[in-house]
Amino acid sequence: MDKARFFDPHAHMTSRTTDDYERMAAAGVRALIEPAFWLGQPRTNVGSFIDYYSSLVGWERFRASQFGITHYCAIGLNSKEANDEGLAREVLEILPRFALKEGVVAIGEIGYDEITEAEEKAYQWQLQFAKDHDMVVMVHSPHRDKKRGIIRSLDVAKEIGIDMEKLVIDHNNEETVEDVLDAGAWAAFTIYPHTKMGSQRMVDLTKKYGAERFIVDSSCDWGVSDPLSVPKTAKMMLDQGVSPEAVEQATWGNAAKAYGYSGQIDMDALGEAVVVDQRELFSDNSVLRGQPARVDGEVPN
Amino acid sequence: MTEHLQGVDQWIRDALVVGGHSKAVEWSDAEIRRASGGELSDASFAQTLSLASRFAPRGRLEPSAEACEAAAGLLEGWNPERWTGLEAVRVRWVLARAAADADSLPGAIEEAFRFADEGELCALYRSLQFLPGPERFAWRAGEGCRTNMMSVFEANGCDTAFPVAHLDDVGWRQLCVKALFSGAPLWRVSGFDQRVDAELGRMALDLVEERRAAGRSITPELWMCLRGEPTPRALVALDAELGGDDELSSCGAALALGRLGCQDRLRVLEASSSGRLLETTRSALAGHHAQAAFGAVSIPEGATPTPEQASAD
Ligand SMILES: [Zn+2]
Numbered sequence: 182m183d184k185a186r187f188f189d190p191h192a193h194m195t196s197r198t199t200d201d202y203e204r205m206a207a208a209g210v211r212a213l214i215e216p217a218f219w220l221g222q223p224r225t226n227v228g229s230f231i232d233y234y235s236s237l238v239g240w241e242r243f244r245a246s247q248f249g250i251t252h253y254c255a256i257g258l259n260s261k262e263a264n265d266e267g268l269a270r271e272v273l274e275i276l277p278r279f280a281l282k283e284g285v286v287a288i289g290e291i292g293y294d295e296i297t298e299a300e301e302k303a304y305q306w307q308l309q310f311a312k313d314h315d316m317v318v319m320v321h322s323p324h325r326d327k328k329r330g331i332i333r334s335l336d337v338a339k340e341i342g343i344d345m346e347k348l349v350i351d352h353n354n355e356e357t358v359e360d361v362l363d364a365g366a367w368a369a370f371t372i373y374p375h376t377k378m379g380s381q382r383m384v385d386l387t388k389k390y391g392a393e394r395f396i397v398d399s400s401c402d403w404g405v406s407d408p409l410s411v412p413k414t415a416k417m418m419l420d421q422g423v424s425p426e427a428v429e430q431a432t433w434g435n436a437a438k439a440y441g442y443s444g445q446i447d448m449d450a451l452g453e454a455v456v457v458d459q460r461e462l463f464s465d466n467s468v469l470r471g472q473p474a475r476v477d478g479e480v481p482n
Numbered sequence: 483m484t485e486h487l488q489g490v491d492q493w494i495r496d497a498l499v500v501g502g503h504s505k506a507v508e509w510s511d512a513e514i515r516r517a518s519g520g521e522l523s524d525a526s527f528a529q530t531l532s533l534a535s536r537f538a539p540r541g542r543l544e545p546s547a548e549a550c551e552a553a554a555g556l557l558e559g560w561n562p563e564r565w566t567g568l569e570a571v572r573v574r575w576v577l578a579r580a581a582a583d584a585d586s587l588p589g590a591i592e593e594a595f596r597f598a599d600e601g602e603l604c605a606l607y608r609s610l611q612f613l614p615g616p617e618r619f620a621w622r623a624g625e626g627c628r629t630n631m632m633s634v635f636e637a638n639g640c641d642t643a644f645p646v647a648h649l650d651d652v653g654w655r656q657l658c659v660k661a662l663f664s665g666a667p668l669w670r671v672s673g674f675d676q677r678v679d680a681e682l683g684r685m686a687l688d689l690v691e692e693r694r695a696a697g698r699s700i701t702p703e704l705w706m707c708l709r710g711e712p713t714p715r716a717l718v719a720l721d722a723e724l725g726g727d728d729e730l731s732s733c734g735a736a737l738a739l740g741r742l743g744c745q746d747r748l749r750v751l752e753a754s755s756s757g758r759l760l761e762t763t764r765s766a767l768a769g770h771h772a773q774a775a776f777g778a779v780s781i782p783e784g785a786t787p788t789p790e791q792a793s794a795d
Contacts, residue, residue, distance in 0.1 A: 231596065238599035243631040275597075278528065282599045283535035444536070 185209040189411045190436035191290075191319070191351060191371065191398035193218060194241055194252070195233075201401070201408040202248040208412040212451055214440060215241060216255035216290040216319055219262055221403050227271040230258075234279040242284065251451060253440065255289035255319050256280045263303035264295070273306055281314065286443040289319025290351065293330045296323065301337070308341040317347045317442050319369075322357065331357045335364045347442050349396065358386060362394055367439045371400040372410035380414040384421050392427035396435045483581040489556050490612050491577050494570045497545045503567050509537040510571045514578040524593040527579055531572055531594055531602055539567035559643030559672030560611055569637075572605035577612060584614045595622065603629075604637035611644040619644075624653045627660060636666050646673030655682050658707065662689065668703040669776035675709070682707050683716065690719050702734030702779040712742035724751065733762040733779040740766030 189205070192213045205213075215237055224230060237254040245252035256279045258272045280288060288311040293300050311318045318338065323330035331350055338348055345365035352371045353361060361368040372380055383397060399410035407413070415432045419425065440446060483491065498507045513530055516522075543565045545553070553562050562570075576594075580587050591613075595606055607626045610619045623645060626638025639645055639657045649657060654677060661668040668674065686707035693700055700723060708716050716738075723735040736759060739748050751763045762779065765771075 235597065235599070239603065240631060242600050243633065278525065278532075278597045281529070282532045283601055284599070447540075 185412065185415065186211045186433060187411045187415065188433045188436040189213040189399050189401075189408075190349075190396055190440060191216060191369065191400045192408060193400070193402035194245060195236060196403035197401060197408060199244075199248070202245065202250060205408050206248045206250055208409050210250060210408075210411065212251040212253065212437075212446075213245070214253045214255060214286055214319075214436070216287070216321075217257050217259065218290055218321070218402070219259045223262055223265065224268070227268065227275060230272045231275060234276075238279065238282050238284060253284050253286045253445060255287035256282075256285050257287075257289045257291040257307055257319075258303050259290060260292050260294035260300045260304070260321060260323070263300045264297055266299050266302075269299065269303050273303065276307075277310065280310065280316070284445055286440040286445045287311075287317040287319045287349070289317075289349075290321035291318070292320040292334050293323050294321075296326060296330055296333065304334075305337060305341065308338055308343055311347075312342055315347075317349065317440055318343055320348065320350045322350060322352045324352075327352070327354070328356050328360070332360055335360065335366065338366075339364070347439070349439055351398070352400070355382070355386065358390065362390065366394075367396055367435065368394050369396040369398055371398055372407070372414050373400070374405060374407050374410075380410070380417045383414050384418050384423060387418060387423050387427060387431060388421075392423075392431040392435070394435070395431045396439065397431045398436075483577075484614070486556075487577050487581050487612065487614075491574055493549070493553055493556060494562075494574050494577075497543055497549055497562070498567060498570055500546075500549070501539075501543055501567060503539050506538040506567060506571050510534070510574050513575060517575075517578040517582050522579065522582060522590075524590045527575075527590050528594040528597050530575055531605070532597075532599070534571045534575065535568060535601065538571035541567060543567050543570050557611060557643050559646060561641035561670070561672065564641060565608065566601075568601060569605040569608055572602065573609045573612070576606065576609040580613050587613065587615070588618045591619065591622070595625075600631060600633060603631070603634045607634065607638035608642060610638075611642045616644065616648050620648045620650070620653075623649055624656075627653060627657045632664060632666060635660070635664065636670075640667060640670035641672060643672055645671065646677050651681075655685060658682055659685050659689065662686070662701055662704050662707075665701065665781060667777070667780050668706055669773045669780055671773075674706065674773045678707055678709050680710065683709070683713075687715055687719055690723075694722075699728055700731045700734075701781065702730045703776050705731075705734040705738035706741075706773060706776050708738045709741045712744055716742065717744075717747075720747075729758055730779050730781065732759050734776065736763045737766050737771045737775055737779065740769070740771030 187210045189210050192215055194215050217234060217237060234256055242252045256276060258269060258276060263269050279285065288307050291304055291307045293304065308318060320334050322334065334350060348366040349369050350361045350366050351369040353368050358368050370383055372383055387395060397411050397414050399408050400406060401408040411432050415428050418428045437446060437448060441448065495507060543562065545562055550561060550563050553560050579590055591606065598606060610623055613619060623638060626634065629635050639661060645654060645657055658668060658671060661671060686704050689704065690700055720735045720738055724732050726732065736748065736751060745767065748763055748767050752760065752767065755763055765775065
């Protein structure tokens, strides 16, 4: 890897600042996926979801482009808010309006939180939609009762007839990884600074299982999290003797392949040198305020 | 379809065919037939607008210079030079919806805007100039001026016949001043020269003072806003710019002298300047100082700013 480049396939950039975008670009993050999730507190009407989804395909996409990062997203109704059944119905009704747009690479993140009936209904409905439209699915696994949640997620997806090649199960750990690999799905790992998975555990897992079906992401959001998780983990892997090929798979290739089934990822364009044209030299009302605009060639790695 | 809509649709279709996008044309023809066949819900209208991304090319449409001229002949102020193939397909679809039922069109257009992604927003804004009952879309074009997505701002404000004809004075001046603030090409705002007035000139000169106070450079196109009778305040600001060392902005100031009819000052400048400024001064003396002339002195897109420019910020 003479020129490191990274794909962070799970990053809630809506909650992050431009400093984060800058640091990610400088560290080699070239593309990311922002899955729809909850905002830390429940929404009370469907209009909030419409505006949120539309910011994922609009403003946030534009904001990322100003830093030379290609922004894709996944559209879905998250498991927590699936429990507000009346609202959930309304959300599922408008969800197809966003799910088939340009740059939407998956239905996600969906799945279970408390493993309730309402969650299951919303999950099944969205799996069926994904199947009908030949879409990739990004599954969020629960924090509590994780192993059971993941097994259930896999079983229900199989029942609906989701192609395991188009199923990504996220937030795995040592206890769940084999279930996911055995099912033939992609196993994603969120590297959080203090909880769930840390970089060292990720290195150990890669040494044990190889990286053929592994995807590393940051899941950076409004909580304590690190948008540089992917590049940092890659460095730690290389330092500890994981092969460059395996690191490339886990931090670039596999995400591009799995989500590439959507047909929305132009690998040739991602391979080209990044030219950032911010033209914000005179701007005082866009995301760049007063500092020298970076109208440059390649993003430094 | 009215003759006007038909002419525009034919132009777009031809441009797609010439560009080799026959698959996109085929898909778009079929969708348009479907639209003319009967009731089309607002949701279904918006859905097709989205799905176009799966059938149409993402790159530039790249119509020939002659084709662009023909487009301007169909609608003065329309310049499709920067359209993408996908935008072309999407605008065709909007035209088909307009032809199907003009009365219910505003509702359908607003619904599409409500659910639009970045690319759809650009196409929708580009389409406004062709629609029947354009005053019904003036508020929407004002929203387009308020966006912070520069791609969308330019699709709404540049190369389109809509703003000059339908924005009210407040909206029109906000479009022009915001273009200066954000580095959008003001010289591409169609009909600018017809509508520039003393109030916009005053706003521009206020902006000059604000930027100089902050030690920041002046975008060359700002000087476009000075036209008609030269005021003492304008001349002081222009002299100060021409006494500085920002070559591009000085070129803009020279063109402004031409617009203000200051031939004497231009001749003095001709005697004392060299290089690019001399060239621009001569051009201004020869009467080439309409808005299009500012294209040559605009900050080039994708250009690396000179170190002075960068540090001036
Ligand atoms: Zn998440």
